[in-house]
Amino acid sequence: MLAHILQNLPQVLIDGLTLGVVYAVVAIGYTMVYGILELINFAHGDVFMTGAFIGAIVLFLLMGMGFLSAMPALIVFLIVIVIAAIATGMLGVGIERVAYRPLRRKNAPKLIALITSIGISFVLEDAVRFIAELKTGNYIVTAPSMFNHKFNVDVHSVIPFFNNATFQASFLLVLIVTVVMLVSLDLFVNKTKWGMAMRAVAQDRDTASLMTINVNRVISVTFFIGSALGGATGVLFMIQYGTIDPYIGFILGIKAFTAAVLGGIGNIRGAMFGGVMLGLLEMFAAANLSVITHGAMGAEYKDVFAFIILILVLIFKPEGLFGKAVVEKV
Amino acid sequence: MNFKKIIPLLAVVVLLLGVIGGCSSKSGGSNGKTVIEIGSQSPLSGGSATLGDAIRLGAELAIDDQKAAFAKKGFTIKLNYVDDQGDPKKGVANAQILASDKDVLALVGHLNSGVAIPSSEVYEKNNLPMVSPATTATDVTDRGLKTVNRICARDDFQGPAGANYAVKTLKAKKIFVIQDKTAYGSGLADQFRKQAKKLGAEIVGYEGITVGEKDFNGVLSQAMTKKPDLIYFGGVYAEGGLIIKQARQKGFNGPIMGGDGLDSSSTVQIAGDAVKGVYLTSVAGDVTKTEKGQEFAKKYKDKFDKNVESYSAYGYDAAGVILKGLMNAINDNDGKKPSREQVEKAIRAVQDYDGVTTKVSFDDKGDNKFAKVYIYNFEQAKYPPVQKAEISQ
Numbered sequence: 001m002l003a004h005i006l007q008n009l010p011q012v013l014i015d016g017l018t019l020g021v022v023y024a025v026v027a028i029g030y031t032m033v034y035g036i037l038e039l040i041n042f043a044h045g046d047v048f049m050t051g052a053f054i055g056a057i058v059l060f061l062l063m064g065m066g067f068l069s070a071m072p073a074l075i076v077f078l079i080v081i082v083i084a085a086i087a088t089g090m091l092g093v094g095i096e097r098v099a100y101r102p103l104r105r106k107n108a109p110k111l112i113a114l115i116t117s118i119g120i121s122f123v124l125e126d127a128v129r130f131i132a133e134l135k136t137g138n139y140i141v142t143a144p145s146m147f148n149h150k151f152n153v154d155v156h157s158v159i160p161f162f163n164n165a166t167f168q169a170s171f172l173l174v175l176i177v178t179v180v181m182l183v184s185l186d187l188f189v190n191k192t193k194w195g196m197a198m199r200a201v202a203q204d205r206d207t208a209s210l211m212t213i214n215v216n217r218v219i220s221v222t223f224f225i226g227s228a229l230g231g232a233t234g235v236l237f238m239i240q241y242g243t244i245d246p247y248i249g250f251i252l253g254i255k256a257f258t259a260a261v262l263g264g265i266g267n268i269r270g271a272m273f274g275g276v277m278l279g280l281l282e283m284f285a286a287a288n289l290s291v292i293t294h295g296a297m298g299a300e301y302k303d304v305f306a307f308i309i310l311i312l313v314l315i316f317k318p319e320g321l322f323g324k325a326v327v328e329k330v
Numbered sequence: 331m332n333f334k335k336i337i338p339l340l341a342v343v344v345l346l347l348g349v350i351g352g353c354s355s356k357s358g359g360s361n362g363k364t365v366i367e368i369g370s371q372s373p374l375s376g377g378s379a380t381l382g383d384a385i386r387l388g389a390e391l392a393i394d395d396q397k398a399a400f401a402k403k404g405f406t407i408k409l410n411y412v413d414d415q416g417d418p419k420k421g422v423a424n425a426q427i428l429a430s431d432k433d434v435l436a437l438v439g440h441l442n443s444g445v446a447i448p449s450s451e452v453y454e455k456n457n458l459p460m461v462s463p464a465t466t467a468t469d470v471t472d473r474g475l476k477t478v479n480r481i482c483a484r485d486d487f488q489g490p491a492g493a494n495y496a497v498k499t500l501k502a503k504k505i506f507v508i509q510d511k512t513a514y515g516s517g518l519a520d521q522f523r524k525q526a527k528k529l530g531a532e533i534v535g536y537e538g539i540t541v542g543e544k545d546f547n548g549v550l551s552q553a554m555t556k557k558p559d560l561i562y563f564g565g566v567y568a569e570g571g572l573i574i575k576q577a578r579q580k581g582f583n584g585p586i587m588g589g590d591g592l593d594s595s596s597t598v599q600i601a602g603d604a605v606k607g608v609y610l611t612s613v614a615g616d617v618t619k620t621e622k623g624q625e626f627a628k629k630y631k632d633k634f635d636k637n638v639e640s641y642s643a644y645g646y647d648a649a650g651v652i653l654k655g656l657m658n659a660i661n662d663n664d665g666k667k668p669s670r671e672q673v674e675k676a677i678r679a680v681q682d683y684d685g686v687t688t689k690v691s692f693d694d695k696g697d698n699k700f701a702k703v704y705i706y707n708f709e710q711a712k713y714p715p716v717q718k719a720e721i722s723q
Contacts, residue, residue, distance in 0.1 A: 008555055011580075015547035098337050129375075138379045140568055142599045150579065163555060166581050241544040243572055243600050251542060286548020290537065299549045300511060300538030 003161065004291050010155045010165035012287050013280070018171050018240060020279020021178040025233040026256035027263070027271035028185065029226035035202045035266035036222050037104075039113045043095060043120035044230055045253015046128075047088050049246060051231025052238045053128050055084040056143050063144060073146050077239070081177070085232040092227025093220050095120055101216070121249075129246040140245045143238045147173055174236045181229055182272050188225075189268060198222060202266070255282075262310055264320025273321065281306045363406045364667050368393060368652055369428040369458075370409055371439035371449065372645075373416035378566060380596050381641050382441050385463050386411045387634050388645025389438045391626075394633075396653050403660055405667070407653070410434055414445050421445035422452055429456035435673045436461070436652045438645060443467030444513040446478075453477045459674040461652050463644035466590065466613055467517050471695045477674055479696035481648055481688055482613035483703050485514075485589075489521025491703040491721045492562070492587055492611040496522075497529040499719075500585055500609070502560035506535045506553040508546075508573060510565030518589045519564030526562075534558050539569060546573050550580050559584050566591035571600025578604035585609055593640040593706070595713035605708045609718070614640035615704050616717045617687050626686040640714070647685030655680050 029044045058080045062068060068076055099116050132139040147169040155162040189195040200208040201218045209215045237252075238244050259278045263270025285302035297304075313321065370389050372382035386409075393409050400407045412428065414421040421440060428434050429452055437453065437460045440446040446465040453460050454475045462470065462480040466488055471478055496502045505526055509519035516538070523533055534556040537549050550573070553561060561577060563570050563586065570592045577586060578601075590612040598605050617623030617638055626646065627638045655677030659668035662676070683690040689700040702722050706715035 004555060008551055011551045011554070012548070015545070015551065018547075019545055133375060133379075138596065139376070140596065140600070142596075142602075145602055148579075150581075152581075166579065168579055237544075241572065242575060242602070243544060243568075245568070247542060248544060283548045283551075286546075287551040290535070290552070298537045299552065300540065302548060303540075 001291055005288050006161055007163040008287050010153060010162050012283050014165050014167045014171065016280035016283030018174055019283060020276035021175060022233055022237055023256045023259045023279050024272045024275025025178050025181055025229050026252060027259040027275040028268055029230045030257050031260040031265055031268055031271040032222050032226045036198065036219060038110060042117040043124060045249035045256065046121045046124035047092055047227045048230040048234045048252065049249030050091060050124055050128055051084045051088040051234030052244045052248065053132065054087045054231065055080050055235035055238050056141050056244060058083050059143060077146065081232050081235045084235045085228040088231025089224040089228030092223040096220060096223040125246050132246060140243060142243050145242055146239055170240045174240050177236060181232065186268065194221060258310055261320055262313060264323030267322045270320055270322030278306060281309055363404050365406050365408060365433050366435055366667065367408045367410040367433040368649060369434045369437035370411040371414045371421060371424055371437065372441045374413035376415050378416050378441060380594050380639060384639035384642040385438065385441060385645035388642040389649035391630060391633060392646045392649035392653060403665055414440055416442050416445060418445050418448045421449040425449040425452035429453065429458050434458065435656060435670055436677060438463065438648045438652065440465055442514065443470055446470050450475055450478045457670040457674055459677045461648040461677065463648040464641050467513055471697050474695060479677060479692050481651060481690050481698045481701065482644060483701035484697060485518050486521050488589060488611050488613055488703050489518050490525035493522045493525035493529060495705050495719060496560055496587055497526055497531045500560060502531055504532050504534045504558045505560050505562055506556055506558035507533060507562045508537050508539060508549060510541050510569055511538045512541065514591065515565035519562065522562055541569060544572060546576050550577050554580050554582060561586045563588045567594045567597040567600065571597045574601040574608055575604045590614060595639065598711055598713045603711045605711050608708045610706050612640060612704050612706060613701065614644055615687050615702065616714060617643040622686050643687035647687055647690065650685050651680055651683050651690050652677060654683055
């Protein structure tokens with residue numbers, strides 16, 4: 001049994017990391033908004049999905065104009081991801097303006113904002129579905145395959161009881177881009193003036209506004225950054241898995257939210273860690289669960305396994321893994 | 331009025347306009363003729379819209395073709411199609427609506443067994459006969475309902491036929507089975523596994539996945555350590571295409587086999603080049619093989635500007651069987667509009683109907699005696715795949 005798990009390990013780590021970094025970046029969107037507004041923005045998963053679709057549209061447009069053959073794929077990819085990130089960033093700011101700010105101004109209970117976010121999530125799903133279906137009547141969109149060069153990691157010859165692992169060039173891309181995003185966000189929050197303003201608003205909104213911080217603008221910036229990161233991750237998701245549909249944001253959003261809770265909601269580094277951990281756990285369970293339980297539970301129970309771990313963590317550390325280690329909330 | 335009030339207002343106005351636009355009124359214009367409607371239920375939106383739409387268009391073509399014959403008898407026939415979204419709840423709700431419409435005398439549908447089974451309970455209560463072009467689960471007809479018929483083969487024929495081919499022709503000794511936990515997917519995978527075991531193949535794994543997910547690397551990693559000769563997938567193309575693609579990325583070069591859920595151009599679209607070497611069993615034959623079929627494909631392309639899908643011809647033949655039964659019922663009723671009970675009996679009684687893709691004779695359960703299973707192989711990354719074998723009961 002142990003031998004089987006070990007053999008698999010390199011491949012499981014690679015696949016788990018891919019999924020994990022995607023969860024991590026989406027989780028940041030949840031955690032940032034929660035840190036500042038104490039609002040769980042359930043629409044965030046669908047902002048991620050919208051990003052994937054915007055990316056697909058831009059990619060198809062560029063392809064139609066012949067850019068894909070004329071330019072290196074990497075440049076096309078950068079154009080796509082930047083456009084998608086800016087568009088979803090604006091979308092996030094727009095959602096905040098239209099749906100959340102009026103509620104906040106009227107001092108509505110937090111529950112109302114939560115329900116509103118669920119409503120926005122449905123609106124986004126169906127709006128995207130409607131647009132995607134217009135042309136073919138089929139809302140599953142398949143992106144042109146890019147970065148599908150295959151790499152073989154020869155772990156076997158170094159450490160004999162591991163099996164060899166394979167990954168695609170897109171895995172490297174996902175990993176590098178997300179790490180760049182995570183590091184720059186961390187620097188932004190901790191080292192810049194805007195970052196300091198965000199942390200101040202997170203700690204005490206009223207006092208921050210007395211210190212000449214424009215609270216509404218800080219909130220807008222937070223939504224912009226969170227949504228732009230989510231949208232960019234959507235593009236990465238599209239490139240990694242090739243196929244998207246309007247409902248990818250739902251399951252993924254819930255899992256990313258879970259990751260944020262696991263890391264301690266409101267804490268950015270916690271969300272990163274929680275995301276990667278959840279991705280690894282899930283992939284580990286999918287690959288090994290039936291071996292561990294001798295076939296009693298198959299791979300279909302991977303989510304149950306991941307969530308049992310989550311519950312166990314929360315029983316012993318209700319504030320999440322990083323909840324107390326860092327005092328500030330953003 | 332300020333900006334932030336205008337936006338919600340606009341949203342509401344647009345929404346209302348949409349609703350009003352959607353409710354276009356039913357036009358009359360039957361020229362004093364009696365209207366008979368044939369219902370149709372299949373998923374027109376959602377993951378399997380490609381297949382569902384093919385069924386609807388096939389049925390529409392059949393009705394167009396025979397309009398004149400019915401007009402002579404003083405009837406206007408119309409297709410009344412609704413979208414079941416591949417969702418059992420929606421299917422049952424639609425079934426209630428269709429059943430309460432007295433003009434609807436028969437129905438073409440469904441695509442999904444999971445939708446057909448609960449919906450047919452409603453049809454049975456209302457004596458509304460249904461002819462399904464595509465539902466393969468055994469339970470669809472095994473409940474012995476008077477109204478339920480199908481022109482395609484059953485899963486306890488399709489699954490074993492696939493297993494026979496996998497073990498005998500492809501010489502697979504170690505098989506890894508993945509299923510999508512739906513009535514269709516797990517039913518088919520179970521039938522496949524049973525027969526493959528009987529033939530002496532070793533089932534090295536039997537795993538489930540969740541419909542709607544995109545990452546199946548975990549299950550496939552597990553499959554790869556078992557080193558199977560063949561991977562079998564019971565499910566539909568949305569997940570199947572991705573499983574094919576991700577398995578090839580993991581370096582699995584052996585054959586991958588699936589059921590009729592993979593029989594769609596979308597499989598190729600999703601899996602891309604990886605689809606080479608994929609085998610599938612389908613209850614739908616390749617229409618372009620016969621002269622009659624080619625003619626049908628051409629007519630279909632002319633009318634709808636779409637290529638035929640696997641189930642287009644089955645939609646056509648299902649509607650054809652209904653129309654034949656209906657015509658017989660009209661004749662037996664001295665040229666007057668028959669009741670649903672009469673149509674129901676007339677459809678079940680149809681013998682040796684010669685359609686574009688299959689002959690139809692119903693047995694006493696409503697299964698088609700002439701239903702066949704076909705084995706296909708994607709030799710190139712294009713649809714349709716190449717037909718390898720044809721298996722009769």
